[in-house]
Structures are given as structure tokens and as C-alpha cells.
Amino acid sequence: MYIFKNSKGKIIYIGKAKDLYSRIKSYFQDRSDNFLYAKPLDFAKKIKSIDYIVTDNETEALILEGSLIKKNKPKYNIDLKDDKSYPFIxxxxxxxxxxxFLTRNRNIKGAKYFGPYTDAGAVRKTLEYLRKIFQIRDCKKARPGKSKNMPCLNYHIKLCPxxxxxxxxxxEYGRNIDFTMLFLKGKDRTIIGRLKAKMEQYSKNREFEKAAELKNKIGDINKLHKDQKIFFTAESTWDFISTARDADDAVISLFTYRSGVLAVVNNFIINNIRYFKDDEILSGFIENYYPNINDVPSKIFCPFEIENTELISKWLTEKKGRNIEIRVPKIGEKKKIMEMVVRxxxxxxxxxxFEKSTGISQVYKNFVKLKKVLGLVNIPRRIECFDISNLKDTFPVxxxxxxxxx
Structure with missing residues (x-):
């Protein structure tokens, strides 16, 4: 993902691309009738800085793009400004x-959510398969039943117990729900293994239609699970923080998850860190940043153990009046998210x-002036200077x- 900002630091456009270099370059090239991403004539002139975020897959980029556009409402974004949200299970x-069931309402009391998902059609199809496999009721109300004291058609066709x-x-019904949730978490591969074993059995018995049906079920379920990292309750809020450093400066990346969606990405610059260890940088950031934040998450994840973890957790818990934990993710979806934040x-x-060595330096500013004076198309990267001298008429150098x- 890439984020364009104007001279005041305000976000004016958010986009995504597989090849960031080619996409961003296209905004500064001559316009053409076939230019898909064409903006107003003065658009490129308003871009004063560019930020970018790397995600693990296109689905995650699409979801994050939608979340950031809804939050920031950039002037030049159109496609995702509407109030629609991605569905959850x-x-x-x-x-x-x-x-x-599939829903866009994330405030259902006592519910656990899976998602979000960008392909609602695949989700609906998979839910149908899950109901066939585990026999989950599809009636709409909290109390089971579509008609009084009578089972519906689903019971007679073996879709509901x-x-x-x-x-x-x-x-017994609860066990079916547990199996369904294991499926949605992607943690129990033995269930898919059983389906594959059944599929192979059908193939050996030359029941190819039934084998093909199971193959399609497995394919749709795998599509549903592909790289979906978030499992949460309605109350879950997470922050993931990481640091990277050079000799004198460090950056802190903060990924904020709210209601199960990556809602905000912030980056901070910390100077004069030459004599500090990485864990001291992170602990210092937490101590200085979170006391001023009202919406402190229930869990703060770091890439490694930090100094005084228990003490800081206890201090934040007392300050905010609720339990706040600082953890290092070891396995599963949280570890994958942490790896993305570190990257x-x-x-x-x-x-x-790069900005420090080019865009902010006086050398770069002088190059810009030289480009204008000489009428060049691009900033000169190679400059050759010649000097010829003569010693009378016999020794040219x-x-x-x-x-x-x-």
C-alpha cells in the first residue's frame, strides 16, 4: 500500500499495488487517455511525501485500504469511500x-467473529458446506425453530439435527459448533484430512461425483482460510509494535487492531538512541506513549521481551483501570502479524x-535548481566536468x- 500526503502532512490519496515502484512512478509520468489511475492535472504537484505499508497478501491490502480510506477520507479517493464494510462470520x-451466519454487524452480544472476508460469495458457499458437514441450524432467531414444535425441511434432508x-x-450440538470454529480458525487440519481420506475412498470405489464434490468443498474452505489472520471477540483490541534502528536513530512502527480489523498504522522517529538497547527503546516508547492514550488495547505485542514488562503492565493496568498485558507472540496468527510489523x-x-540522504539534503535542493536552470527533464545523477590547459603551445593537458x- 502507498499513502500520498500534501505539504501539511494530510493524507490526500491511499492506494495499493503489487509493484509499488511502477505504480507510484506512473503518477509522475505524462498523462495519456489509457492512464487508469489518472487524477486531476495538479494532483502530482500536491504530493509532497509518500509512505508505504507492506502486507502479506492482496486481501489484507484491500481490507486495510478500505479501513484507512474510511478513517481518513482522502480527497482523491473514490472507490472505497462508501459506508459498506466487509462481512464477517x-x-x-x-x-x-x-x-x-454471515454479517456486517460486529456488535452482536456474546458472538465470536471470523474474518473479515472480501469474497462474500465464497463465504456463503462455504457456510453451506459447513452446515452439511456439521449440521448447524440456519434459523434466524436465538431460539431454535422456524415453526412451533415442528422440525423444518432441513431436518428431513439431514441438514439440521x-x-x-x-x-x-x-x-452434542456444541461439539458440531466446536468443529465449525476449528475449521474457521484454520487450526485443526485433521478435519480436512478426514475429508481428503473420504475423497480418496470415493475415488477407489469409482464414485467420482462424490469425490469431486468433496474436492470442491476442500477447495472453497481453503480459499476461505487463505491467510486470514484475525480471530477475535467483540471486546478484543490489539496493538503490535516493533522497532528498527541505525547508529543514532530508531523508528517505531505501531499497528493498531480494533474490532478485529487493522485500523491504523503509525510510525515514530526516535533520536539519540546510540547508547540504548532495543528493548529499552520499546519500553521507553510504551511508557511515554500509552499514558496519553484513552483507548489503550487489552494486549500490546512486541517482537521480543522488553525491560520491566511486568512492572509496565501493572502500571498501565492501574492507570487505565483494566487489565493490560504486554506479550511476545510465539506461534499462530499473532506471530505472523508481528513478522509483518517488523518488516x-x-x-x-x-x-x-533515503529521504535524509536525498530529499531533505541541501545537495538535492541544489540539483533541483540546476535542473530548472538548464531546462532538464530529470535531476542529473551523473555530472562530468572537463578542464583543459596548455603550457604555451607544446603541452596541452x-x-x-x-x-x-x-
Whole structure:
């Protein structure tokens, strides 16, 4: 993802691309009728700084792009400014016989959510498969049943065990819900393994239609699971922080997850860190940043153990009046998110190094002036200087000096 800002530091455009170099370069090239990303004539002139965020996949980039556009409402964004949100799968675990359904409402009491998902069609299809496999009711209300004291058609075609008539115990139905949630978490590969074993059995028995049906089910479920990292309850809030450093300066990357969605990405510059260790930099940041924040998350994740973890957690808990933990993710989806944050902090440090050596330096400003004076199309990266001298008429001497990037 890339973020354009104007001279006041305000975000004016947010976009995403597989090849950031080519996409960003296209904004500063001559306009053409086929230029897909064309903006007003003065658009490129208003871009004064560029930030970027690296995600693990296109789905994550799309979701983050939508979240940031809704939050910042950039002037030149159109496509994602509407109030639509990406759907989640809700499991109403607070009910006696829980339901599993697709929703955009993330405030259902006692629900656990999976997602968000960008392909609603694939999600609906997979939910149908999950109901067939685990026999989950699809009635709309918290209390089971579509008609009084009578099972619906789904019971007769073996899509529902009819909890509305007492045909299944709460414990047995709960096991089906547990299997469904394991599927959605992507943590129990033995379930898919059983489907594959069944598929192979059908193939050996030359029941190819049934084998193909199971293959399609596995394909849709894998598509649903692909790189979806977030599993959360409605109350879950997370922050992921990481640092990268050089000799004198460090950057802190802060990824803020709220209601299960990556909502905000912030980067901070910290100077004069030559004599500090990495864990001291992170602990110092936490001590200085969070006391001034009202919406402190329930969990703060760091890439490594920091100095005085327990003491800082206790201090924040007392200050905010609720339990706040500082953790290092070891496995699973949180570890994957942490790796993404670490990678972004390193990239942001490289970006600041580049800006420091080019865009902010006096040499760069002089190059810009030279470009204008000489009427050049681009800033000169190689300058060759020649000097010829003669000792009377018999000893001519020539020399050349070359300057690269100043």
C-alpha cells in the first residue's frame, strides 16, 4: 500500500499495488487517455511525501485500504469511500444452540467473529458446506425453530439435527459448533484430512461425483482460510509494535487492531538512541506513549521481551483501570502479524534514510535548481566536468572529474 500526503502532512490519496515502484512512478509520468489511475492535472504537484505499508497478501491490502480510506477520507479517493464494510462470520456462542451466519454487524452480544472476508460469495458457499458437514441450524432467531414444535425441511434432508424439537442434546450440538470454529480458525487440519481420506475412498470405489464434490468443498474452505489472520471477540483490541534502528536513530512502527480489523498504522522517529538497547527503546516508547492514550488495547505485542514488562503492565493496568498485558507472540496468527510489523519498521527506516540522504539534503535542493536552470527533464545523477590547459603551445593537458548523485 502507498499513502500520498500534501505539504501539511494530510493524507490526500491511499492506494495499493503489487509493484509499488511502477505504480507510484506512473503518477509522475505524462498523462495519456489509457492512464487508469489518472487524477486531476495538479494532483502530482500536491504530493509532497509518500509512505508505504507492506502486507502479506492482496486481501489484507484491500481490507486495510478500505479501513484507512474510511478513517481518513482522502480527497482523491473514490472507490472505497462508501459506508459498506466487509462481512464477517459470526458464531453466537452465548446461545444454548449457537448459530453460524454471515454479517456486517460486529456488535452482536456474546458472538465470536471470523474474518473479515472480501469474497462474500465464497463465504456463503462455504457456510453451506459447513452446515452439511456439521449440521448447524440456519434459523434466524436465538431460539431454535422456524415453526412451533415442528422440525423444518432441513431436518428431513439431514441438514439440521432439529434442536428445536429436542432431537439433539446441547452437548452434542456444541461439539458440531466446536468443529465449525476449528475449521474457521484454520487450526485443526485433521478435519480436512478426514475429508481428503473420504475423497480418496470415493475415488477407489469409482464414485467420482462424490469425490469431486468433496474436492470442491476442500477447495472453497481453503480459499476461505487463505491467510486470514484475525480471530477475535467483540471486546478484543490489539496493538503490535516493533522497532528498527541505525547508529543514532530508531523508528517505531505501531499497528493498531480494533474490532478485529487493522485500523491504523503509525510510525515514530526516535533520536539519540546510540547508547540504548532495543528493548529499552520499546519500553521507553510504551511508557511515554500509552499514558496519553484513552483507548489503550487489552494486549500490546512486541517482537521480543522488553525491560520491566511486568512492572509496565501493572502500571498501565492501574492507570487505565483494566487489565493490560504486554506479550511476545510465539506461534499462530499473532506471530505472523508481528513478522509483518517488523518488516514494515525496517522498510520505514530505509525510507527515512533515503529521504535524509536525498530529499531533505541541501545537495538535492541544489540539483533541483540546476535542473530548472538548464531546462532538464530529470535531476542529473551523473555530472562530468572537463578542464583543459596548455603550457604555451607544446603541452596541452586535459582532465575529467565525475560526480555521481552529488
Amino acid at each position: 459470526a458464531v453466537t456462542v452465548g446461545e444454548k444452540f449457537p448459530r453460524v 432439529a434442536p428445536c424439537t429436542g432431537n439433539v442434546s446441547q452437548e 514494515n519498521s525496517r522498510l520505514y527506516l530505509e525510507k527515512k534514510r 586535459g582532465s575529467m572529474s565525475v560526480a555521481l548523485d552529488g
